[in-house]
Structure formats: structure tokens, C-alpha cells
Amino acid sequence: MSTTVTTPIGSGEAAPGPRLNYLTNGHSLKSWLLTEDHKRIAILYLISVSFFFMLGGAFAGMIRYELTSPAGNVFESDAYNRIFTAHGAIMVFLFLLVAVPAVLGNFLVPLMIGARDLAFPRINLLSWYLYTAAGSLILISCISGGVDAGWTFYTPYSSLYSNSNVSLCLVGVFLGGFSSITTGVNFIATVHRMRAPGMTWFRLPLFVWAQYATGIIMMLGTPVVAITLLCVIFERTFQLPIFSPELGGDPVLFQHMFWFYSHPAVYIMVLPSFGVISEVISAFSRKRVFGYHFVAFSSLAIAFLGFLVWGHHMFVTSQSMYQGVAFSLVTFLLAVPSAIKIFNWTATMAKGNIHLNSPMIYAIGFMGLFLIGGLTGLFLAAMGMDVHLTATYFIVAHFHYVMVGGTVMGFLAGLHFWWPKMTGKLFNDNIAKWNAIVVFLGFNLTFFPQFIAGWMGMPRRYHYYYFAPEFQIYNILSTMGATVLGIGFVIPVIYLIKSLFTGAQAGDNPWGAHGLEWQTTSPPPTENFYYSPIITDDVYDYDPVAEHEAIRELGANRQH
Amino acid sequence: MAKSPLHAAEGHAHEIHPVSMYVRTALILAFFMVLTIVAAQVNFGEILTGHNRQYGYYVNNLVAVGIAAIKAFIVVMFFMHLKWASSTAKVWALMGFFFLPVLFSVFCDYGTRTHEQVDGWIPGQSETALPRVIGSRDQEHLDPRFANDQNRNPKSSLY
Amino acid sequence: MSAHGHADSPVKFQYEDIDQQNDTYVIGMWSFMVTEIMFFGGLFLIYTLYRMNYQGDWWKAHEHLDWRLGGINTANLLVSSMLMALAVRAAQLKDRIKVMTLLSMVVACGGLFMAIKYVEYSGKIVDHLYPGPSFTTNPEILHGANLNHAQLFYGLYFGMTGLHGVHVIVGMLIISFLIKFWYQKKKVVTEDYIPTELIGLYWHFVDIVWIFLYPLFYLMPKPFTVLGGH
Numbered sequence A: 001m002s003t004t005v006t007t008p009i010g011s012g013e014a015a016p017g018p019r020l021n022y023l024t025n026g027h028s029l030k031s032w033l034l035t036e037d038h039k040r041i042a043i044l045y046l047i048s049v050s051f052f053f054m055l056g057g058a059f060a061g062m063i064r065y066e067l068t069s070p071a072g073n074v075f076e077s078d079a080y081n082r083i084f085t086a087h088g089a090i091m092v093f094l095f096l097l098v099a100v101p102a103v104l105g106n107f108l109v110p111l112m113i114g115a116r117d118l119a120f121p122r123i124n125l126l127s128w129y130l131y132t133a134a135g136s137l138i139l140i141s142c143i144s145g146g147v148d149a150g151w152t153f154y155t156p157y158s159s160l161y162s163n164s165n166v167s168l169c170l171v172g173v174f175l176g177g178f179s180s181i182t183t184g185v186n187f188i189a190t191v192h193r194m195r196a197p198g199m200t201w202f203r204l205p206l207f208v209w210a211q212y213a214t215g216i217i218m219m220l221g222t223p224v225v226a227i228t229l230l231c232v233i234f235e236r237t238f239q240l241p242i243f244s245p246e247l248g249g250d251p252v253l254f255q256h257m258f259w260f261y262s263h264p265a266v267y268i269m270v271l272p273s274f275g276v277i278s279e280v281i282s283a284f285s286r287k288r289v290f291g292y293h294f295v296a297f298s299s300l301a302i303a304f305l306g307f308l309v310w311g312h313h314m315f316v317t318s319q320s321m322y323q324g325v326a327f328s329l330v331t332f333l334l335a336v337p338s339a340i341k342i343f344n345w346t347a348t349m350a351k352g353n354i355h356l357n358s359p360m361i362y363a364i365g366f367m368g369l370f371l372i373g374g375l376t377g378l379f380l381a382a383m384g385m386d387v388h389l390t391a392t393y394f395i396v397a398h399f400h401y402v403m404v405g406g407t408v409m410g411f412l413a414g415l416h417f418w419w420p421k422m423t424g425k426l427f428n429d430n431i432a433k434w435n436a437i438v439v440f441l442g443f444n445l446t447f448f449p450q451f452i453a454g455w456m457g458m459p460r461r462y463h464y465y466y467f468a469p470e471f472q473i474y475n476i477l478s479t480m481g482a483t484v485l486g487i488g489f490v491i492p493v494i495y496l497i498k499s500l501f502t503g504a505q506a507g508d509n510p511w512g513a514h515g516l517e518w519q520t521t522s523p524p525p526t527e528n529f530y531y532s533p534i535i536t537d538d539v540y541d542y543d544p545v546a547e548h549e550a551i552r553e554l555g556a557n558r559q560h
Numbered sequence B: 001m002a003k004s005p006l007h008a009a010e011g012h013a014h015e016i017h018p019v020s021m022y023v024r025t026a027l028i029l030a031f032f033m034v035l036t037i038v039a040a041q042v043n044f045g046e047i048l049t050g051h052n053r054q055y056g057y058y059v060n061n062l063v064a065v066g067i068a069a070i071k072a073f074i075v076v077m078f079f080m081h082l083k084w085a086s087s088t089a090k091v092w093a094l095m096g097f098f099f100l101p102v103l104f105s106v107f108c109d110y111g112t113r114t115h116e117q118v119d120g121w122i123p124g125q126s127e128t129a130l131p132r133v134i135g136s137r138d139q140e141h142l143d144p145r146f147a148n149d150q151n152r153n154p155k156s157s158l159y
Numbered sequence C: 001m002s003a004h005g006h007a008d009s010p011v012k013f014q015y016e017d018i019d020q021q022n023d024t025y026v027i028g029m030w031s032f033m034v035t036e037i038m039f040f041g042g043l044f045l046i047y048t049l050y051r052m053n054y055q056g057d058w059w060k061a062h063e064h065l066d067w068r069l070g071g072i073n074t075a076n077l078l079v080s081s082m083l084m085a086l087a088v089r090a091a092q093l094k095d096r097i098k099v100m101t102l103l104s105m106v107v108a109c110g111g112l113f114m115a116i117k118y119v120e121y122s123g124k125i126v127d128h129l130y131p132g133p134s135f136t137t138n139p140e141i142l143h144g145a146n147l148n149h150a151q152l153f154y155g156l157y158f159g160m161t162g163l164h165g166v167h168v169i170v171g172m173l174i175i176s177f178l179i180k181f182w183y184q185k186k187k188v189v190t191e192d193y194i195p196t197e198l199i200g201l202y203w204h205f206v207d208i209v210w211i212f213l214y215p216l217f218y219l220m221p222k223p224f225t226v227l228g229g230h
């Protein structure tokens, strides 16, 4: 991208010698914990999010271990309830909802739009502290006694009957929601008002569009779940009856309000990943994203339509069947914008100059997994079939394909893609490539058998199935896959950390990608750009002559 | 520093308004406050006749919420200066009010249910599930099956 | 060169100029207001459903609330909103003493509001109208309403007005800090009126919530079922 040099930022004098970047600008613990730099906050988020991912993964391991035997004799039923609740709550509230927006979004949105920081840096730091507080509370509640209400906290179970640490956990989730809202508000204000001169709306990278749409969902949806869960806290701690059925309250209303947020929350998880995939596919196919406008608007369409389908989680409640039909239809409709994205990415790859680096392999894996997840979603959107499949492992497999296949693959793709920018170091791309394949295979081995078991009728949230030992083969396959998947998640931690110490210096643009964030140094300086960028050309403008150069450089920059 | 057109403020947000504008706004709000109290004393259910009487309750509620909405609009426009704010701020301010109806579309469900599960419902016996009519459930304790409910306080045994 | 890097400048380093900063602040604050609308919107949704279901019982239960005390609080918040708007105007004029006086009056209004709330709440608690095991069984206090549905009513009454009260207290705290900053002549607030305006936006929002709470809780119309006759 040709950026015109304008006024230097700062006091004007060029710094001699090695310039300070955001990592070297202060080494004390205080300079990290009280930082207002969006890039440092992203790193803080990266560390905490990875920690909770590993923790949630450990709980998943326990679930898989228990299910290898139909007898269910490792944990008591009560302990098993607490384990799957901990897995769900930690993964959903502390990893999936946060990972891509708070780590990659925080780091990249200002860089991509040519701003020096987010609009409200201090609130950004506050959001990390809120997240940490939320994480601590959920962690404490899960460890000291546990929570057995399931991550959905359905009343009256969570309000009246559960005697576990539900209130504490809910306070944690509430704080996490607050953190999410502050992030969303920050992104929206930033995208509206902080764009560099010349960065028009239709020159925004699709990643930024995705973050913007995510911000809208965070802003409109999160407060509703916050008040819903607050009502449960009221019921438990202040004895204020809100959803109490024995007094004439309506627990189904809780489900309505819960899913009014929690369906769009799926898009908080996958929309940012969509953004990552758009960037990665374009960069490694060396082509402009096919149908840029469609992809951009499909993000907004998903954000909006996502609010009109929540009832598909409630087909078997006492919900009106007429409303059920409407929800079913809108859910089918929602497949259209998601499909537009998949079509456009494939069209982008068509006749492109494809480089199979690790981010690209993750991105292609994402497309495969999300496709399966999305298509099985259509099974579940059909009311008749949903009655058969509700609360079986088919659901479990479906939402893992969407949420893990979507978010985790997108997160890993993005992390690998921007790792050289974030740290200034190159990692071992060969190992990363193989690892991407391991993750893809491990994932399918884990969750595909669950589709079959679920189709045969294996219920979720049960820790034994001695009444139907034919499920065992699928559970054993699944546990084997989970082991492979676990290894696939540990290996990147090793080689990425290793790259910090032994990795070669990454140039400003090691992938030869096209985008404002690649114009500045790696790692970027605290103020992001040494010169205020002015944008004069379109996004993803890969022109053939410059391409030739870039590809040659790319070869030279490779480690091997 | 050259100010790019992107960063130019859109409205005239920095206008200083006369004190009289604020006082006038407050007076109008006070008028509506009195109006809402007066309107609550008038019972449209008693004014309307015949079959229409049952709609009086809804007229009363519409009037009350309508007046509250007007008051909120006045506060938003004049006290909160939305009238002079940038169009982006206007869009965001409207966004919340636009999205509340989406949340309230929950009532499409409650309004179209054919049967409601109520106290005393025995699964499989449809005659124990009362046919649902909106706004009728407060009468259910007049039903002999709920006669004992008056003095029952289930909370006491559950907490 | 612009003001980047000067610690005492009201323009933060990520902004080009004060206009961009103010504009962004206002948009950020309005986005936050949207989340607050949705937050209270959830409660209003619960209220609407139960009110539709239990019109008669809720009307009987609401008879115990004093519409005069609620009315005084409505007027009180209305005045405080006007004072807040005038304080913002004074901040535009950089009239420090006037800002501090007006803001103190706003805090005083908030205090009065909470005092009246205290009187109301303690009255309810004395009459055993707090939901739970000790909820009253005295039909006179409830005007014959079904006990279970009356508990739902008081559950939402305490929940919604309580949450609103928390917002009032938070607002009073923030405004107190604002007064302190004006007193200390902090450049953040004295150089530009927008910080005062943003806190004003929050305070007006608290007022708006009460504008809806007042008729919904204190001024319920008598439903058809209670009027009797067909």
C-alpha cells in the first residue's frame, strides 16, 4: 500500500540507533500491568486467555476420560456435573467470547485503520482487569465446590435447587460481560472516529468490519444476558422471585432472554474469526478478496439476523409452535450470509497464487470445519428433526464444530499470521504446518464420532451409558481424537515460545501481505507508526508487478 | 496539523443554549408529569361502555407509557443535546430504542401459545391445562383447584 | 506540532485534536447508553409479561405503594436533570463556581431521592412485603391479592427500583468526583466541557429510567377483571 509520508509522530527528532518498540518500551511489571497501550493489553489478554483455554481443556480431558467406559465409574454424577459446567463456563465465557476480539482485535484494529491507539485506552485496560476478575471468580467457584447448573444456568435449577457456587460464578460471568461491553464500545468508537485520513469505510480490511459487527452484538446483546443472570443472582442471594415457577414466574422467559444473547454470542465468537480468515486467505492467495462488499455486509447481516433466531434453542420448551416456525425459517435464512463468506473465500482462492503456510492451512481447515458445523446447524434448525436431536451428542458435536472449529482455528490462524508482527520473531513454519494438520485431524476424530453417537440417541450431560454399550466405540474414538487435539494445542505453545528466544528476526512484512499493519516495523512502536499514514489505495490491492517482488522477498525471508 | 475532513465534527455540538431553553424543557416535563398522574386517575375502563370496557386497561397503559416515551424523548433531545449531536451519535442513540422491540418480540411467543402449563397441570391430561387467554391468569385462584393457594407460601419450605 | 505527549493537555495522544476527541467521547458514551437501555429493557420485559398475566393481583399489590412519594421523587429527579443540564452549560462557559454549585445541588437531589427511597423501603419491610419466607399473609395489606403473584410484584419492585437506586448512587459518586476535579482545577474537566457533559448524559439516563418506572409501578390503572362486570 502506498502511504504518503507526512508529519512524523512525536517530538519530531528521529530516534538514533535501535528504535524502541512497544515491547522494549519499559520492562517493569508495572509498565505492563498499568499499560494503556492496546498492543500490550492484547499480550496480557493472550496470556490470560491461553491460561483459561488450557484449564478448560483439562476439564474437557476429564470428561473424555470418564466417557471411555459405559459404566461411568471414575466420577460421581455430581462431580461430573461440576466438571462439564466448569468446562463449558470457562471455555465459553473466558476463552471463546474473548479470544479473537480481545487479543487479535485489540492488537490489530488500531494498526489496521492507522490509529495510534484505541479510542479509550484506559477503558481497554479496565476491560482486561474486569476479565481477570471474572476469570478469578469463575475459577474460584469451579475449584471450591464447583458449579453444577451447566453453563446455561437454566432456572429454576440454578436459582432454586442448585446448592453449588452458582452465585459466585454468575458474578464472574456478569463481570466478563461488562468486560465484553467495554471492548465492544471501544471498537465501535474507534472504527467510527479514529480512522486515518483516506481510510474510508470501504477501504477497511474485512477484519475490521468483522470486529465492528462483533462490537454491535456485544453492545446490544451482552446487557440482556447480564440482566438475566443478575436476576438469578437476585433470586439466589436476595430471595427476590423473578423466574420462580412456584410463584407463577416463568422459567421459559429466562431461556428466551438467555438465548436472545447467547445465540448472537456464537457470532461474537465466529465473526472475528471470519475476519481473520478473510485476511489470511487474501494474503496467501495473493488476491483481492472476491466480493469485498458482500463479505463486509454479510458481517453486518449476520450481526442483525443473529438476533432473530434465538428460539431455535427452545423448540422443545413450551414455546408457541407458530413462533417456532418463524424462528426455524429465519435460522435457515441466516445460513445465507455465512455461505456468502465461504463462497467468497473459495472464489478468492480460485486461480490465486496459493502459498500453503501454516496460517493458510489453519484457514482452510477452518473452512472445512465451519462448513460441517454450519450444515449440521441446518439439521437442527428444522423443527421436526430438532425434537429428535435436542440434548444429544449431535448438538454437542455441532456447536463444537462451529465454536471450536470456527473460533479456535481462526484464532490459531490469526495468531500464526500476526505472530511475527506481534513479537518481531519468525517461528518454525514447517512444524506449524504439520501441527495445523494434526489439529485438523484430531478435531475431526474427536467430534465426528459424536455426530454418530448423537444421531443414535446418546444424550449429552450423562456420564454413563451402560444401557447402551454400543456408544462406547464412538466415545473411545472421540477420546483418542481429544488426545491428538490436546497435543496439537500444546505444540504451538512450545514452538511459539521457542521462537521468542531463537527465532530469526522478522522483517516488517514477512508474509508479503498487503495491509496497513505490515507497513510499520515488527514489533510496532508504541505509537504504532513513525509517520502518520495517509491511505491512497484500496485494501487488498495486490498488483502483479509488486507481487513478483513480494514473492521473491517472501522466499528470501523464509527461515528454511 | 492539517485537519482532515474525516475528523471534522459533524454538528454544532458546542453551541451554548440559553438558560430559558432548559427551564422551558423542565416545565414541559413537569406538565407531562402532572398529566400522567391525572391520566392515571381517569379509568378508561369506566368511561368506555359495553364490550369496549375491557380495552380501557390497555388504553390507560398506552397513555401512561406514551407519556413516558414523550418525556424520555424530550430529555434525550434537549437535556442530552442529541438534537445538536453528530448523526453517528443519533444513530447509536436510536439503536437502543430500535432494538428494544426486537427483545419484546418475545411476546409473539406468549401471544400465540394455545395452551399454557399451569399449577396443577398433569402431563397427558389436556383438560388440566387451562386454555390460555392473555390477562386471565390472576383469576386462577378463584378456580376451586387453587382455593388452598391463598395461604400457601412455597418459598418458606424451599429456602 | 500538536499537543501529543504533553501530560497536562486535555487532548490524549491518540487523537489529532480536541474535536475528534470530543466526538469520539460522545459516540462512546451513547454506545454505552445503548447497553444501559438493553440492560433495563430486560427487566421491563419481565415486568410486562407478569403484569399481563397477573393484572388483578398486581393492581391490588400495587395499592400499597404511595404514588405521592413516587411523584415527589419524579419531580425531584426532573429538577436534578435540569440542574445537571445547567451545570453542563456553566461548564461550557467555564464558570467554575457555578458548575460546582449546580453539581452539588444535583448530588443533593440524588441524596433526597435515596432518602425517600429509604422511607419507602423501610415501610415495605415493616409490613413484611419483602418476598421470601416472611412475606406477609395479611390480606388487608395486599388488598386481597394472591400471595404468590404479589411476591412476584414485590420481587420486581425491589429488583427494578433497587437497580435504579444503585445507578443513582453510582451517579452521585461520579458527580462527587467531578466536583472534586473542578475544585482542584484539573485540566481534564476545566479545559473542555465534554467530560462534564458525559457524566450529565449518564445522570439524564438515570432520570429516564425513573420516568418509566414511576407510572409502571405507582400509577397502575384498575384492570377490567377488578372492575368487574362483563
Ligand SMILES: [Cu+2]
Pocket (backbone or CB within 6 Å): A262, A263, A266, A309, A310, A312, A313
Ligand atoms: Cu443458536
